[in-house]
Amino acid sequence: MLKKVALISSFCDTPKKLEVLEKNIRIVKSHNIDVVVISPFYLDEQIVSLCDYFFITKDNMVLDWPEKSMYHWRIFSSETKKYKLSRTYPDYGFAGLHQVKQLSDISLNLGYEQFFHMIYDLKIDENVISGFYSDKTNSVYPSKRGTTIWAVGLHYMIFDKENLQNFISKITKESYLSFKGADAFVWLHNHERILNYTIEEIPVEDEIYYYEEYDFFNFSPIHGLKFFVEKNDETLEPIKLLFYDNFRTEKLSIEIQGEEKEYEINDLDIIDLGFNKFSPKKVIIKYRDEIYDITKMVENVKHNTLEKI
Numbered sequence: 001m002l003k004k005v006a007l008i009s010s011f012c013d014t015p016k017k018l019e020v021l022e023k024n025i026r027i028v029k030s031h032n033i034d035v036v037v038i039s040p041f042y043l044d045e046q047i048v049s050l051c052d053y054f055f056i057t058k059d060n061m062v063l064d065w066p067e068k069s070m071y072h073w074r075i076f077s078s079e080t081k082k083y084k085l086s087r088t089y090p091d092y093g094f095a096g097l098h099q100v101k102q103l104s105d106i107s108l109n110l111g112y113e114q115f116f117h118m119i120y121d122l123k124i125d126e127n128v129i130s131g132f133y134s135d136k137t138n139s140v141y142p143s144k145r146g147t148t149i150w151a152v153g154l155h156y157m158i159f160d161k162e163n164l165q166n167f168i169s170k171i172t173k174e175s176y177l178s179f180k181g182a183d184a185f186v187w188l189h190n191h192e193r194i195l196n197y198t199i200e201e202i203p204v205e206d207e208i209y210y211y212e213e214y215d216f217f218n219f220s221p222i223h224g225l226k227f228f229v230e231k232n233d234e235t236l237e238p239i240k241l242l243f244y245d246n247f248r249t250e251k252l253s254i255e256i257q258g259e260e261k262e263y264e265i266n267d268l269d270i271i272d273l274g275f276n277k278f279s280p281k282k283v284i285i286k287y288r289d290e291i292y293d294i295t296k297m298v299e300n301v302k303h304n305t306l307e308k309i
Contacts, residue, residue: 003034005034006118010037010099011039020207021037021043024124034053038057063090072087072217074086075309078268082308086304087217093187101171113161115160115161123204142200142202143155143204145205167195167197217244219301238275239277242270243265252265253286270306
């Protein structure tokens with residue numbers, strides 16, 4: 001009988017994520033498969049004690065602008081105004097691939113013969129379980145979320161020792177960055193011919209979607225008052241706030257480095273803060289008797305653009 005192991009990538013920083021991880025470890029163990037979990041921080045003893053091996057890594061290889069980032073855009077319009085907003089946000093693709101490489105490097109030396117690479121929130125259904133009892137040696141499963149299906153994904157992959165060694169030899173930062181505008185799924189799909197893996201027919205699903213119902217363009221800490229931060233890292237024009245989805249006139253004041261000015265804000269109004277990233281200033285919004293210091297948030301924005309169309 002093959003000595004089998006599930007290699008579980010994780011970034012479980014919420015109770016819900018921890019709950020799903022623990023449930024999945026217990027399911028895997030119920031099928032007499034060992035479990036190796038990797039995490040960039042320590043997890044609860046209750047979870048660690050379920051693992052055959054648990055490893056903490058100090059690194060978390062998340063890429064961001066200007067090296068590599070994800071991109072999202074949307075058009076906002078009213079009767080008199082129309083703008084295209086775009087923003088960058090961190091690319092977690094290589095962080096996921098790097099965890100796969102780390103898990104594999106460790107586990108290849110532990111005497112296992114069949115390896116099930118999984119992300120912590122994989123839905124373990126009959127399709128997944130049938131893989132546990134298969135003799136697959138080089139398989140990658142499609143990923144599905146709602147009605148969207150990706151040809152391949154990182155949520156479930158099955159390898160023998162030789163194919164796993166070959167797979168992880170291709171995981172380098174240089175290789176990942178060479179695919180412009182691509183994510184981890186695209187990187188993986190582009191290696192199909194190189195790695196000669198089988199793409200399984202039935203897709204797998206995840207339980208947690210980080211960006212579900214997430215508004216990519218709202219940087220406001222103020223409930224009921226949305227605004228976008230334009231911070232164009234290429235033109236270096238002054239930073240601006242664009243207020244949107246505001247269906248009535250709102251009064252507020254903005255204090256910049258101690259100088260305060262009052263505004264009446266309507267939908268798609270823009271306020272120019274008068275400085276760029278090379279001359280950062282303290283920014284405070286006063287709204288309905290509440291004070292909001294947005295200085296740090298503005299500083300942390302990488303590259304957002306605003307275009308009148």
